[in-house]
Amino acid sequence: MAARYARRMPACSRFPPAQTPRLPALLLSGLFLFGSGTAQAVEVGEVEIRGLDEAMTENVRVSLSLVDAIGKDVPGRRLGYMIREVEDQTREALEPFGYYSPDIQVEPQRGGGAVSVTVTVDPGEPVRVRNSDIAIIGAGSDDRYLRRDLGAFAPSPGAVFDHAVYEASKARISRRLAERGYFDADFSARRVAVTRAEQAADIELVWTSGERYDMGTITFTQEPESIVNDDLLEKLIYWNEGEYYHQGRLDRLRTSLMRLDYFSRIDISPQPENAGADRQVPVDVTLSPAKRKVQTAGVSYGTDSGAGIRLGEERRYVNRRGHKALWQLDYAQRRKTLTLQYRIPAFAWLDGWYTVSLQAADEQTDYIDTRRVELVGSRSGQYNQHLNLIASMHVLRERWAYVEENGDAPDVEPDYRYATFSYPSLRAEYVNVDDRIFPTRGIGGNIVLRGGVEGVGSDASFAQIHARASWYRGIGERNRLIVRGELGHTYTDALVDMPPSLRFYAGGDRSIRGYDWREVGPRLGDFAVGAKNVTTGSVEFEHYFENSFGVAGFVDSGSAFDDRPDFHTGVGIGVRWRSPVGPLRFDIARGLDDPDSPFTLHLDIGSTF
Numbered sequence: 001m002a003a004r005y006a007r008r009m010p011a012c013s014r015f016p017p018a019q020t021p022r023l024p025a026l027l028l029s030g031l032f033l034f035g036s037g038t039a040q041a042v043e044v045g046e047v048e049i050r051g052l053d054e055a056m057t058e059n060v061r062v063s064l065s066l067v068d069a070i071g072k073d074v075p076g077r078r079l080g081y082m083i084r085e086v087e088d089q090t091r092e093a094l095e096p097f098g099y100y101s102p103d104i105q106v107e108p109q110r111g112g113g114a115v116s117v118t119v120t121v122d123p124g125e126p127v128r129v130r131n132s133d134i135a136i137i138g139a140g141s142d143d144r145y146l147r148r149d150l151g152a153f154a155p156s157p158g159a160v161f162d163h164a165v166y167e168a169s170k171a172r173i174s175r176r177l178a179e180r181g182y183f184d185a186d187f188s189a190r191r192v193a194v195t196r197a198e199q200a201a202d203i204e205l206v207w208t209s210g211e212r213y214d215m216g217t218i219t220f221t222q223e224p225e226s227i228v229n230d231d232l233l234e235k236l237i238y239w240n241e242g243e244y245y246h247q248g249r250l251d252r253l254r255t256s257l258m259r260l261d262y263f264s265r266i267d268i269s270p271q272p273e274n275a276g277a278d279r280q281v282p283v284d285v286t287l288s289p290a291k292r293k294v295q296t297a298g299v300s301y302g303t304d305s306g307a308g309i310r311l312g313e314e315r316r317y318v319n320r321r322g323h324k325a326l327w328q329l330d331y332a333q334r335r336k337t338l339t340l341q342y343r344i345p346a347f348a349w350l351d352g353w354y355t356v357s358l359q360a361a362d363e364q365t366d367y368i369d370t371r372r373v374e375l376v377g378s379r380s381g382q383y384n385q386h387l388n389l390i391a392s393m394h395v396l397r398e399r400w401a402y403v404e405e406n407g408d409a410p411d412v413e414p415d416y417r418y419a420t421f422s423y424p425s426l427r428a429e430y431v432n433v434d435d436r437i438f439p440t441r442g443i444g445g446n447i448v449l450r451g452g453v454e455g456v457g458s459d460a461s462f463a464q465i466h467a468r469a470s471w472y473r474g475i476g477e478r479n480r481l482i483v484r485g486e487l488g489h490t491y492t493d494a495l496v497d498m499p500p501s502l503r504f505y506a507g508g509d510r511s512i513r514g515y516d517w518r519e520v521g522p523r524l525g526d527f528a529v530g531a532k533n534v535t536t537g538s539v540e541f542e543h544y545f546e547n548s549f550g551v552a553g554f555v556d557s558g559s560a561f562d563d564r565p566d567f568h569t570g571v572g573i574g575v576r577w578r579s580p581v582g583p584l585r586f587d588i589a590r591g592l593d594d595p596d597s598p599f600t601l602h603l604d605i606g607s608t609f
Contacts, residue, residue, distance in 0.1 A: 041073040045114030051121040056097055063093035066117060079115065083108055086119060096163035098126040100196050126160040130200035133189075136173075140182050140209025149173050153205075161194070161201040170205065177209060181245030181281070183272040184210030213245045213272060216280035218253075220287065227289045228262055228322045235347040245270075245281050255385065256351050257287070261324075262317050264290040292316055300332060305365075308332025321345075324353075337361045350381025350389070367527030369414055370400035372501055390427040394450075395457070396420065398499035402524050419499040422457025425450035431609050433472060437582050440474030444609025451491075460494035464502070466534075470609055478550075480542040486511070486558070488534040495532055495562065503530025506560040506568075509602045511536050513556050514570020514589035516600060521560030531560040542576055550576035554587070568593050574602075582606035 047067050049057050061067050066082040074082075086106045094102050103122040108115055134153045140146050153169045155161055177185040189206040218237055220230050236256045239249055250268050257266050265288035272281045296312040312328035324343040330336065341357040354377075361372045378392035398421075401414035426449045433442030447467040452458030466488040473481045488504045495503075505528055508517035518528040536558025544550035552574040559565035572589025585604045591597040 040076050042076055042079050042110075043073050043114040044069040044071065044079065045112070045116040046070070047116070048118045049121065050118065052094075052123065056094060056099075056123070059096070060090050060093040060119070060121070063089045064119075065089065083117060086117065090119060090121060094121070094123060097123075098128070098160040098162050098201075099123040100127050100194060101125070101199070125199050127194055127196075127199050127201050129155050129157050129159055129161050129203060130198075131202040132157050133204045133206070135205075136177075136207045136209050137188065138182075138185075138209035139211050140177060140180075140185065140207070143180060143209075143212075145180065146173070146176060146209075149176050161192075166192070166203070173207065177207065179247035181213040182209040182211075183213055183275075183281075186210075211279060213275055213279045213281050215239055215241060215243050215245050215249065216271075216275065216282040217241060218283045218285060220285045222287045222289065225289065227292075227317055227320070229320050232320075232322050232345065233257070233285075233287075236351065242278075242280060250283065252385075253285075256382075257285075259351065259382065260322065260345065262290060262322065263287045290316055296328075300330065305335035305363075306333030308335070334365050335361075335363045346379060346381075350383055352380035352382055352388075354379055367403050367524070368400060368500065369403065369416075370398065370500060372396065372398040372499070374501075386430055386432045388429040390425075390429070392425045392427070393422075394425060395422045396499070396501070398501060400500055402527070402529065419459050419497060420457070421452050421459065421499070421502065423450055423452030423462075429609070433609075437580075437607065438578055439472040439607060440480055441472060443469060443471045444607075445469030446609070454494075460492060460497040462490060462492035462494070462498065462502070464488070464490045466504075468609075478544045480544075482538070482540040482542070484536075484538040484540075486534060486536040490532040492532070498530075500530050504532065504534035504560045505530055506534055506536055506558050509587075509604045510608060511556070512558050512568055512570050512591075513538075513554065513572055513587055513602050514591040514597070514600055515568060520558070520566075520568045522562055528560070532562045533565070534558070534560045535565060544576065544578065548578040550578075552576055552585070552587070554589075556589070570600075572602075579605070 044066065047061070047064065047070060049060050052060065064082075064086060066086055069079075069082065083106060087104045090104050091100075091102060094100075101124045103124060105120040107118045107120070109118070110116075132153070132155075134150050135141075136143075136146055136150065149172060153173070154165050155169075174185070185207050187206065188208045189204050191204045193202045193204075194200070195202075218234070220233050222228075236253055238252075247270075250270065254266055254268055257263060265286075267284075267286040269284045269286070270281050271284060275281050292315060294314045294316065296310065298310045300308045300310055308331050310328070310330050312326070314326040315324060317323070318325050322345045324341075326339070326341040326343075328337075328339045330338075337359065338361075339357065339359045341355060344354040346352050346354050357376045357378075359372075359374050359376075361370075363370050373396075375395045376392055378390055380388060380390045382388050396419075398419050399416050401416045403414075427446060429446045431442075431444040433439035433444055445468050447465070449463075449465055451463035452461065454461040466486075468486045469484070471483045473483075475481055490498070490502075490504070492498065504521070505518040506512055506521055507515035507519035507528075512520055518530075521528045521531045521534075523529065536556065538554060538556045540552055540554035542550050542552040553572075554574070555569065555571050557567055557569040559567045569592045570589045571592060572587050574585055574587035577584040582605060585602070587602040587604075588599055589602065590599050
């Protein structure tokens, strides 16, 4: 930021030029040139700057013409001129930081055929804000959000007059005036007076807001072709024409249009210059359709599932009413899943979707033989930019048998258990991070509540709560700390009747690394059967290098249990890559609860909340 002010001062500043004597630098450069000859070319060597912090040092360095000549041969007369300019250029480079009376010593030295220069600076006392008259006159003076911005203006009285901070505060208020519909706002006073002798700065900054504009007509244009009805898009407009203008309303409209996923380009352009005498701002919304079909294909491999393929297709818009459809097939040697989904846009309460999905799954591993069919109807709603709510109704039919109980003889029919459960579910998803692809600050997570009643569509009564959360914290520019936690509990007296898909497990990539998938918890022989409760936690530290690759160290711990937890802890290291779709993680970990525990490998991609 500081480098922006290296060559000039803001137009609002008024003060006399520096009068600091320059005799030492003039004598040094003159004596040097007298001994070298003014026509002889001299190589410019190192330029060292002492006495300043990193930001000020960098701003001085980019301001010195002498630095641009390092490693070059320049005529002696030109070199003398550049040395004489060092003091003025250094002084000017320090003014944006509030230092107007520095003591500067310039020492050229010749050695090894080149001239090196040492610039020693004592910045002295900074200029501080003495008086600050910041105001808005007109209709905006009663706007509580603008008053809050005025109260937060920096630098405040007593603070160092930092030009970058001052310009940022000024720009923030000007931008806020436009965002809140004061399109005629302008400065009626804009002055900063610096008194060097008193090390003081007086700020006078006054805006005339003018009248506030209102929201006008919203016009949707789909080009080169129209793919959905305009009345569907108009349901996203939650305000009435003639209400006060606010850029945040248009930002929310943009977000809602993006969530629909119909369009590859969204251009929202307010036209205040076309507002009439009623000061209503028309808004043009130009939309370009996205590709109608999205097809996916890939290969997969899992220790339990074996080799497989993944195929799928999504229709972003099935018809002009904006319906969506999707099918997806995961077909592996020992685990197969088919998902069908149909979605209808919903705007009556909160922006969201009505969704109907049907999923069929078949799993035949070394320890379980299970088949499951689940029908789900749901209504989602975006409560605000961070919180999404989903209410759903589930109808589940599941069949399962454990190999350990039935033996693995091919001619023996497994003793299958069957379960039917119909139950409602509520899910809240909260994400408040600085970057959803690679977060370095914030928190994200979800909580699920669900339950059924025996005899009312379910074979057993149960209630269940399951919560997950992840906290992200950047440390410096290349480090990241991630803390993750999970809690789950099932209230039931009939766990034996609960199908495997409604039980809790621990172990694996996103649970406890160092243990295989579902390895931790109640077991039948060598295999997990699921539990009433789960609790897991993780602490991970990542360090990234300049090429987007990094390393990580982590500790995971937790348990899936019925009565008392049996905590298992795993530790490990990993390699990270900041890919365009999120961090790619490759980890090697080992459990600490058994001296003979093997190392496990874990591969995962994307950020999870």
